[in-house]
Amino acid sequence: MLDPLTDEYVQADDDDRALLFTAAYNNFSGPVFGYLRARGVDDPEAVTQDVFLALYPKLATLHGGLQGARTLLFSIAHARMVDHYRKRERTPDSTPYEAELDGRRAPSAEDQAFDRGAGLGVTELLEDLAPDHREVLALRVVADLSVEETAAIMGKSEGAVKQLQRRALSALRKRAQLRNGTS
């Protein structure tokens, strides 16, 4: 995934933190943003900026160049996502009821068709999965992390991650079949 331009930054990471930070943002801001969107974090764009702001002070002690920065970035993003869900659990929803914002209703066929056309259905598919399944799919598919990196971030063994990945894909397949009406 790394291009030759960013490999130059890898050589210069010890000399200029700003250079490495710029390369990290240019290469990984999209995956971090997509990971946070896949995990359903509110305002994923702002959280992405917070993740990179949290990365910068740690670049001085970072090893591994751009690859190390990627693992560290998703560790931070994972921690922010966990914080987000913990905060959501503690905070009661005090917003007034608005029918337009009520997610307990079933979308119409028109809405489903437009959502499919806009490519927004995949996040809804993930919402029906278990948290571990969502996490492993987001890290493996969206963030394009290896099994080892995913295991390090999730705090599990590589075998557990492989098993979890297999189950998550199976669950997603079932959900997709139910949604598309195919078997």
Added chain:
Amino acid sequence: MSEQTAPGARNTDEQAIDRLLADADLDEAYGIRTELLELRALASSAPQPSAAVRALMVPSTVLPTAVPAPVDTPAPVDELAARRRRKRRAVIAGIAVAVSLAGGATAAAASEGGLQGAFEHFGNVVGTVVSQLTPGAGTPPQNGGPATPSEEQPVYDVTQPAVPGSPDPAPAAPNSTGGTAHGQPQSTPGGAAPKGPWNIQPGNVTIPAPPITPPGIAPSDPAPSGVPVPVPTVPAADVPANPSNPAKP
């Protein structure tokens, strides 16, 4: 929304999805391949860096993969332009100095006496300023000492109106010397003590020096009447042409 989609390698994504499905022993699960590709496409859109993030980034390499938005973002500090501006300023200052020097040289050449005259004039000005500022360097001796002609001349001119009604001061001098040895000096207005050669006989070669005359006694003080002084015999017209050097008539 401020994020922009980066050009993604579709083939690379498909290969990665296929590899993922193969690892999970789901090679035949092509039904979710589209969903997984959509899920992977979430990573292709990168948000624009915020102001805080942009401050930490290298200005010249901001987002080579993501196209910068046409919004009015503050221009990054251009160090190269600042250096060029600085260099241009130095060149302009050098040209201004050269032009001013050339103008001064032209004015000096066009002035009276040419360039050499200008230097002489400058030397005179410097000498005058130094003589005014340095105590004792340019001041004439107070009591009968040799003085410069420029400072002795006003004294000589002051004595001219001392004899009103007499067009020729020469005959007036003997008349006024009947009782006093120095008639002309006493008649100076304001009672200022005349300096220099007024009490000096042309024949007397000795030039009065400041130590000779005691302080407090003006050199124009009349000598005792009893002492015959040959000064009255000298007509006023015989005042040396150059009062600064009384030894030379």
